[in-house]
Amino acid sequence: MSLRTWPGLAISCLLAIVAAVLITAIVGLILRSVGRRREWPALLIKRARVPFRLFIAVIALWIAVTISLPAEATADWADGIHHAFLILAIATGVWFAAALAVFVEDLGLARYRVDVPDNRYARKVRTQVLIIRRLTVVAAVVIGLGAVLLTFPALQAAGASILASAGVIGIIAGVAAQSSLANLFAGIQLAFSDAIRIDDVVVVEQQWGTVEEITLTYVVVHIWDDRRLVLPSTQFTTKPFENWTRQHSELLGSVEFDLDWRVSPGGMRAELNRVLAGTDLWDGRTGVLQVTDAVGGWVRVRVLVTARDAPTLFDLRCLVRERLIDWMQRYSDASLPRTRVEMVAAPERTVPTARAQAHTADDARLFGGSPEAEQRAAQFTDAIPIQADPGESAEKAAGPSASRRNDPDAPLN
Template structure:
């Protein structure tokens, strides 16, 4: 009778040879397809390793079962249990690779490095969220299946199911913030309120959405910083989305100039400036005088561009060109501050007892008499203003009582 371990070695060798043959056939078929199609290369990159590991584990398990049938050895239940967990783990790994392959294949069909990429950004964002949810579900199921293979855990699971109501309440309270962020992330993605590569303004910061996970959103700011915010922030606070319907934007440039500026000449020069740059998309160009107060006139220029970064560069370009043109062609239009000098009127302190400013109803005797006419008040008359002060005072008293 042959040694069981020798039989095991022979069976294991045969099983491994069979696994290698299967791997070689599958690899040859996929490589043949990879010469003509890109999806095959992507499948090889994601599923090659977990597929090989799964075949090796299955081959070794088959060898043990054939070499030691009937579980006559006392250690065979432990071996079977170990291989069962290994198959579950490698199978979950293979499923995750397939999910990654499928989602990368879907994402690769839609490019986001083109101007009109709203549909591509929506599909990319939703696909990434679906991938994360699916991978999380696969991991949870695999861990649960592995734990349920232990008899002690099965008994614990029965007791947990018996008290499912209390357990669900406790779990809900403990994971309230986590679940809130998870549902907020799903809501953001499938409501299309936020997508990957969207340009948004939040917390006074401008940037692009770099990543949306099940718990947080990563914003790539314009100065290479990263702003990380929880998903619940975007469902409870307002934010600006500059690419919600499209990437085209309208921007303004404002200049405060002197009244001697010529808007007509500025408008003509603006058209020349815009035709010389590729930053302008040609949709709109407007020059208007929006204010004419405070000694200056405010000229507002409106221009359009294909996206936010291009618009910022265009605004800077137009502003610089218009300032240079005003300095060279219309120096009289540069903003100035005017001070009007008036001659001294020679008013005495008696004529202007309140700082030399005679008002309509205050400042001198005549003004106070006018005030008494409207308010029925008794005027204050200086001794030098009338020869008969008492008579004037009586007359004032009569007017006040009449």
């Protein structure tokens, strides 16, 4: 391409840019005029202004360059320019299409407010729309990337082999990314099963908080102390958890006291009614005081109250606990728990004498120490006859002389 063609090409590109600016300005003016009576044009401008301008600019420049290219331009050089503009047009077009999809989803979200008391259905729709938005963005990126790759002739020729090996690659990828795929399908399941929603109050992993974000692979729980607990999506599909706002946000809570037996349940009940009547934390559904146990040294008093949601219930329980403790300290100090100790004098100890100790030792014997014990022993020993040796009996009958005759060494008298 000769140098004489560069000024014409530059002028054509400049005119294309001016035309693109005029087109975007006219479209923006129309939307702003409509936006005076409705709200959606402002949202459309916010979402699609930048991708729309880039897409129009790329198309206008492509047309200008195509018209301005001289006939003597080489085919390779012209094909390279057309290929580059095609890739830019695909990228900006996909971006613009994704922005329009997000705009439509925002219109759906605007119809359901979550800052109202009864927002269960709105939170459900918001959760599903946010999951669909992420799927839309991912699908747009994949489609755009595939369209860009298909513009290369080498990849088009290799398409048959890629499709043939897609099954094997899919199996390998599935085995390697089993955990990621499980979280992906769990995220989709959470979005449409209505198990949890945005702003649901949950208790998971012994932590209490609200569901702040639900993605395709993980869930973010905003804990009450402003920490964020990031959990995989499979945590909510394979393990049990508590959802305090599954059907409605109203909750019932308890406040328990271990008090002395002299407590006055009637007085505490009257004070509870005064406390509940003077606060807007109570929703008016339930407010009772009951003695649930009276065993041992304590009387168990339980207070049941209700509130419109979990944070309000927590504040209400703290208020009831504080006011009832203050009432007992001021007007019924006998109700406060006490530990009673009974002081008993120790008995006097006497030192036993030697005779008493001997008598005690004799009393501990079964066959001796007393006439009765000796008689008991005789009953056992007399019942066994003693058999004498015959030789010993003959010696006793012959006398001492027979013993000397039998024993030559025996001394003589």
